[in-house]
Each structure stands twice: as structure tokens, then as C-alpha cells.
Amino acid sequence: MIPNQWYPILQTGDIERDKPTGVRRMGEELILWRDLGGTLVCQSARCPHKGANIAGGRLKGNTVECPYHGFRYDAEGTCKVVPALGANARIPQSLQLKTYPVREQHGLVWLWWGEAREQLPEIELPHELVGNPRPHETISWTRPVHYTRYIESLLEFYHVTFVHRDHWTNNIDYTFMYGTARNLWMDGRERYLAANKIVNHEVEVDGTTIRSTFDQCEEANPANSSHFNLIYQAPGLTHVKTGLLEITTWLTPIDDENTLAIMRLYEYPQLRTMVPIKPLRPWVLRASLLMEKLVQDPQDVGIMLRQEPKVSERGVNKFIAVDEMNAKFLQMRDRLKAEAQAGAGAGTEAGAEAKAAPTPTDTPETPVAQTAKTPPTTNGNGNSTGTGTGTGTGSKGTHGGRRKRAGSGDREDGLTKARS
Numbered sequence: 001m002i003p004n005q006w007y008p009i010l011q012t013g014d015i016e017r018d019k020p021t022g023v024r025r026m027g028e029e030l031i032l033w034r035d036l037g038g039t040l041v042c043q044s045a046r047c048p049h050k051g052a053n054i055a056g057g058r059l060k061g062n063t064v065e066c067p068y069h070g071f072r073y074d075a076e077g078t079c080k081v082v083p084a085l086g087a088n089a090r091i092p093q094s095l096q097l098k099t100y101p102v103r104e105q106h107g108l109v110w111l112w113w114g115e116a117r118e119q120l121p122e123i124e125l126p127h128e129l130v131g132n133p134r135p136h137e138t139i140s141w142t143r144p145v146h147y148t149r150y151i152e153s154l155l156e157f158y159h160v161t162f163v164h165r166d167h168w169t170n171n172i173d174y175t176f177m178y179g180t181a182r183n184l185w186m187d188g189r190e191r192y193l194a195a196n197k198i199v200n201h202e203v204e205v206d207g208t209t210i211r212s213t214f215d216q217c218e219e220a221n222p223a224n225s226s227h228f229n230l231i232y233q234a235p236g237l238t239h240v241k242t243g244l245l246e247i248t249t250w251l252t253p254i255d256d257e258n259t260l261a262i263m264r265l266y267e268y269p270q271l272r273t274m275v276p277i278k279p280l281r282p283w284v285l286r287a288s289l290l291m292e293k294l295v296q297d298p299q300d301v302g303i304m305l306r307q308e309p310k311v312s313e314r315g316v317n318k319f320i321a322v323d324e325m326n327a328k329f330l331q332m333r334d335r336l337k338a339e340a341q342a343g344a345g346a347g348t349e350a351g352a353e354a355k356a357a358p359t360p361t362d363t364p365e366t367p368v369a370q371t372a373k374t375p376p377t378t379n380g381n382g383n384s385t386g387t388g389t390g391t392g393t394g395s396k397g398t399h400g401g402r403r404k405r406a407g408s409g410d411r412e413d414g415l416t417k418a419r420s
Contacts, residue, residue, distance in 0.1 A: 001026055001027075001113070001235075001253050002234060002235040002333055002336045002337055002340070003113060003114045003115070003336075003337065003340035003341075003344075004113075004114030004115060004336075004339075004340045004343070005112075005113060005114060005234065005235040005336075006103070006110045006111070006112055006113075006121070006123045007025065007026065007110065007111050007113050007235060007236070007252045007253075008108040008109065008110050008111075008250045008252055008262055009023060009025045009030075009102075009108075009109055009110070009111045009252060009260070010023060010032075010108070010109050010140065010260075010262075011107060011108055011109070011138060011140060011262065012104050012107055012108060012109055013107075014109075014140075015032055015033075015034065015040065015109065016033075017034070018059060019033070019057075019058060019059060020032065020033040020054060020055050020057060020059065020064050021033065021055070022045055022053060022054075022055025022056075024254050024255065024258075025111060025252060025253070025254060025260070026111070026113050026252075026253055026254075026255075027253070027254075027255040027256065028044065028045075029044070029045035029046055029053060029055075030042055030043065030044065030045050030100070030111075031043055031044075031045045031054050031055050031064065032102070032109065033059055033064050035062045035075055036061060036062055039075070040102055040104060040109065041064075041075045041099065041102075042099070042100040042101075042102040042109075042111060043064070043073070043077055043097040043098060043099050043100065044077075044097050044098040044100075047066040047068065047069075047071060047097075048094060048095050048096060048097070049066065049068070049069060049071055049095060050068060050069070052066055052067060052068035052069075053067075054066050054067070054073075054097075060072055062074060062075060063080055063081070065081075069082075069083070069084060070082075070083045071083075071095065073095075073096075073097050075099070076099055077096050077097035077098060077099040078096060079091050079092075079095035079096065082095070100112065100113075101120060103123060105123050106123075106125065107138060108250070108262065110123050114340070115340075115343065115344065125233070125237070126209055126231050126233055126237075126239065128229075128231060128239065128241075129239060129248060132246075132266060134246065134266035134267045134269075135266070135267045135281070135282070135285075136264050136265060136266045136267065136285070137264070137265055137282055137285035137286050137289060138262060138263065138264045138265075138289075139262075139263055139265075139286070139289040139290070139292075139293060140260060140261060140262040140263070141260075141261055141293050141297070142254060142258055142259065142260050142261070143258065143259055143261060143297070143301050143304075144257060144258050144301075144305070145257075145258070145259055145301060145304045145305060145310075146253075146256065146257065146259065146310050146311045146312070147236060147251045147252070147253045147259040148311055148312040148313070148330075148333070149304045149307055149310070149311070149312050150251045150259050150261065150304065151232070151236060151238060151251055151329060152312055152326050152329070153300050153303075153304060154230075154238040154240065154249055154251075155212070155230060155232055155238060155325045155326050155329060156322065156323060156325065156326060157216060157228055157230075157240070157242075158196060158198055158216060158322065159300075159303075161192065161193055161195070161196040162196075163299050163300060163303060164296055164299055165189075165192075165193060167295055167296075167299065191218070191224050194218040194220075194221070194224060195216050195217050195218045195224050195225065195226065196216065196218075197216070197217055197218070197219045198214050198215070198216055198322040199214065199215050199217055199222075199225075200213070200214055200215045201213075201214040201321070201322050201324070202214070203324045203325050203328060205328055205332070208233060208234040208332065208336070209231065209232070209233045209234075210231070210232040210233075210325055210328050210329060210332065211229070211230070211231050212228075212229075212230040212231075212324070212325040213227070213228065213229050213230075214227075214228055214322070215227050215228070216228060226242050226243060227242060227243075228240065228241070228242045229241045229242070230325060232325065232329055234332055234333070234336055235336075236250055236251040236252055236253075237249075237250050237251075238250075238251070244268045244269070244270065245268075246265075246266040247263060247264065247265050247266070248263070248264040248266075249261055249262065249263045249264070250262040256311075257310075261297070263289060263292060263293075265285050265288055265289050265292075267281060267285060271284060312330065313330060313334075314327075314330045314331065314334060
């Protein structure tokens with residue numbers, strides 16, 4: 001996992017309204033919940049008391065309650081109520097949940113997985129996505145594969161001819177991507193299987209973004225060709241555009257053996273003509289995404305499950321020339337991990353020097369916000385504008401614009417009964 005990055009961990013609409021939402025991401029059990037003002041909170045899910053998962057608990061005002069013994073924690077992770085000790089008890093300071101910076105942008109919830117900073121980088125997307133005017137639909141699923149193998153499979157398309165040739169639903173791809181009007185689109189499969197040579201291959205690296213363009217053609221008939229534009233942005237964004245198809249996929253580690261895929265399909269320009277009734281068009285995209293989830297993606301995953309080693313790293317593959325984008329992805333992954341490690345080491349050395357300093361003037365300022373309790377881990381794409389408390393600048397940025405909404409009776413009880 002690449003530290004010091006923003007990772008999309010689920011869609012905004014996946015957050016439960018009146019109870020904590022439990023997820024496993026980055027090898028950690030997490031809970032997400034909204035306070036009475038609508039602000040999103042992300043915390044470690046394990047109650048420090050006896051390790052119960054708080055995802056099974058309740059929301060009480062501006063606190064979340066552990067389902068085991070009723071311990072209640074606020075948005076900063078501080079335990080405010082221990083029923084067994086009574087209202088006036090001194091609560092141990094060790095009863096504390098980690099609180100992680102999160103933001104809501106682009107319809108997704110983003111987790112900062114990295115070192116605590118006074119200011120966090122912006123969440124930046126490639127300009128091709130930011131300025132994309134096409135309507136879109138989004139779906140997500142999980143697979144039991146390591147994210148490096150998953151990313152690799154989306155950064156090259158010459159496997160498609162061999163992996164996706166046999167299922168009947170792939171005829172839809174043959175028709176729309178390769179079929180010709182002259183032959184009433186019935187020649188799609190034949191043209192599809194014949195076009196497997198990669199030519200005009202170019203790769204460009206820009207910061208933490210890699211762009212690749214190439215043509216996939218039939219060697220004996222170069223006119224049978226499709227042009228591809230691929231994008232990778234660290235830590236796990238992939239984007240492909242070819243003909244009518246345009247898809248963004250975010251791949252986020254659940255742990256070392258499982259990956260979350262969030263796929264966004266953009267509306268085909270011709271869909272307005274094919275489906276003139278506007279409310280029906282999203283259903284076409286959803287059906288396409290469902291087919292990807294149930295048919296095409298499992299075909300890829302079936303291959304990935306049998307790959308060895310399970311984790312892709314530099315030196316474990318024997319790349320060919322057209323794998324340049326894959327190679328640069330692995331190089332970038334190593335570079336970003338090394339930079340994060342070097343930064344953590346520098347911070348440790350600075351801390352040691354500060355402790356040994358003879359006068360206060362030699363002690364560096366600590367750029368760590370009190371509520372950004374994240375494990376040591378690293379982006380660095382973009383200018384820093386956020387705060388370590390998770391303050392966002394997105395459309396619904398957490399700890400930003402606060403929305404009032406009616407809570408359940410349990411929530412209205414709030415902190416009025418909690419020990420302040």
C-alpha cells in the first residue's frame with residue numbers, strides 16, 4: 001500500500017444515515033458515521049475496551065455507541081460515557097478511537113492514509129475526468145486479489161482478445177466496438193479476434209500520473225484498428241477511453257489479499273439517439289456495469305487468482321515492450337513508498353533532535369493536528385489546502401459545510417446525557 005495518499009473507500013451514498021457504516025480498508029476495520037450536523041466521521045472500528053466492532057452499535061447524538069457495553073465516543077474519538085462507571089466517573093484516557101481525515105468529493109468518500117499533517121493535499125483528478133461532461137453511473141464490488149495485479153490488468157488491453165472471447169454477453173462488445181455498418185455489425189467478433197497487435201505505443205509520465213496511447217489492430221488489415229487512451233494516477237485510479245467506451249476505475253486495498261473496485265461508466269454519445277427517453281439512459285449504463293461486474297470482470301479475476309506471485313513488484317514479471325505502462329506503474333509505486341519512508345525517517349530524526357535540544361528555540365514546530373490520528377503512512381499530488389482534522393474543500397467536505405437533519409430519538413438524546 002502506498003502511504004500518504006487519498007484513497008476512495010466507498011461511494012457517498014453507501015453511508016448509512018442513522019447507524020455507523022462498517023468497512024475494512026487498508027487492512028483496518030473502520031466505521032463511518034455522520035454527526036447531527038451532517039459532518040462525516042471516520043474512525044477505527046474496534047472499541048479499545050474489549051475489541052468489539054462498533055459498526056454494530058448505535059448513534060447517540062454526536063457520539064457513536066459500542067454495542068457491547070455502551071461506551072460512547074465523540075467525533076474526536078474521545079470516550080464520553082462509560083455506563084458501568086456512572087455519570088461522574090473519571091474515564092481513562094486510553095479509551096480513545098483513532099480518527100482519520102476523510103473528504104467527500106466526486107461522489108466518493110476519500111480516506112487520507114498517511115502521516116498526520118497540518119495541511120493535506122487536494123484531491124486531484126486528471127483533467128480528462130474533471131472536465132468530462134458525460135453523465136455517468138457508478139458501481140462497486142470487491143475481489144480476492146491484490147490491488148497491484150488488478151491495476152496491471154487495466155493498464156493493458158491486449159489480454160482482452162484472449163480472456164473475453166467465449167461468453168455470449170461479449171457479443172455486445174463485439175457489435176458496438178468492432179462491428180461495421182456495412183456488414184450490419186455482424187462482423188464484430190471476427191474483427192475483434194483478429195485485432196491483437198499493438199502499434200503506435202507511447203507512454204508519458206507527469207508527476208503521479210501516467211498516460212499511454214496505442215492502437216490495437218489486425219496485422220494483415222491495419223484498417224481494422226481501435227485507438228486507446230489509458231491513464232493511471234497514483235495510488236489506484238485507472239481510466240480507459242476507446243471508441244464509445246469510457247470508464248474510470250478506482251482500486252483500493254481492503255487488505256493484502258482483497259481489493260475494492262469502484263467503476264464509473266460514462267454515457268455513450270450515441271445513447272441519446274438510441275434511447276431518446278432521458279430517464280431510461282441511466283438504466284442502460286447500470287445494466288452495462290452490472291454485466292461488467294457479473295461477467296467480464298470475473299473472467300479477468302479468474303486469471304488473476306492463478307497468477308504467481310500474488311503481488312506484482314519490479315523484477316517478478318518479464319515485461320515486453322508494450323508493457324511499458326505496467327513497468328512505470330511499478331516504478332512509481334516503489335518511488336512513492338520510498339519517499340514516504342524517507343519522510344517518516346526524517347520526521348523521526350527531527351523528533352529525536354527536538355528532544356535533545358538544549359533550548360526551546362531549537363525545537364521545531366510540530367505540524368500535526370490534534371484530531372488527525374492516522375497511522376504513519378504518504379500523496380503528494382497537488383497543493384496542500386486541507387487540514388489534519390479532515391476538513392475538506394469538496395462539495396460536501398467533511399468538517400466543512402454542516403447540514404442539519406432530523407435524527408432518531410436515540411440521536412436526539414445526544415450529548416445532553418453524555419459526560420462533557
